[in-house]
Amino acid sequence: MAATTPRGRLQGKNAIITGAAGGIGLETSILFAREGANVLMADVSEPALAKALAKVKEVVPTAPRVESIRCDVSKESDVQAMVESQDSWGGMDVIFNNAGIMHADDADAIDTPERIWDLTHNINVKGVWFGSKHAVLSLRRHKKTRGSIINTASVVALVGAATPQLAYTASKGAVLAMTRELAIVHAREGYRFNALCPAPLNTPLLQDWLGDDKAKRHRREVHFPTGRFGEAIEQAHAVVFLASDESSFVNGTDFVVDGGMTKAYVTPE
């Protein structure tokens, strides 16, 4: 039998990941590179991005092509430049619109400052719109008949939490609804849109905020059937599937990766 070259699940695909210096973004960049994708890592924080790029190159020395670009996803000109920078690679095939914030001053209906509402929505919602818009324009420009767009929402788009972050929750609900509509509008072009809904995770976004406050931590852990927070890598594995052609008939889903949290009523002791 002739020897076969092992092929990655994302071999030959040009992928963009926003928020690539953060918990989920970095793990996904590593897995994408391992699976043979050409990866463009984007983030607003240049120092964090430089560290993240070095990490991917260190752990995946065989990565075909990994580069980085500074991008503030709330600015359309930045997003356009990011997507168009892959024109010389042959155009993007996959974009993971993952950048998002959860601000410490986000609170309930009474106490959330309007400026925190606007900031959160500019990044979490407008950023995903810009990423989706320029992905469609690029896929069309390059006459691609397939494309996968994955947008990060959250389980708080599906279930209410008595620990309110109203601006964040509303922004993730918007991501979910927007992704669903985009999925239907562009289905006949072959462009798939899916929303990732992670449960609370062991990443700096949440863990820094929880600190060593045991009560605050327990308030959340008790809702997990598994009794633990999720890991960023567990989200990254789901994103590889959604990005790959293995998910060719998966479109418009609220792809929930939560250890069963949103399906639970009473959890084990």
Ligand code: NAD
């Ligand atoms: P993280 O804070 O570790 O990473 C987020 C990254 O986004 C950071 O590197 C940050 O610099 C970048 N970023 C922030 N504003 C940006 C902007 N304007 N433009 C470009 N990049 C920007 O967070 P994470 O846990 O990896 O979260 C990634 C996504 O997952 C977010 O959308 C978040 O809301 C969502 N999420 C996280 C959790 C969780 O518990 N960690 C749960 C559900 C959903």
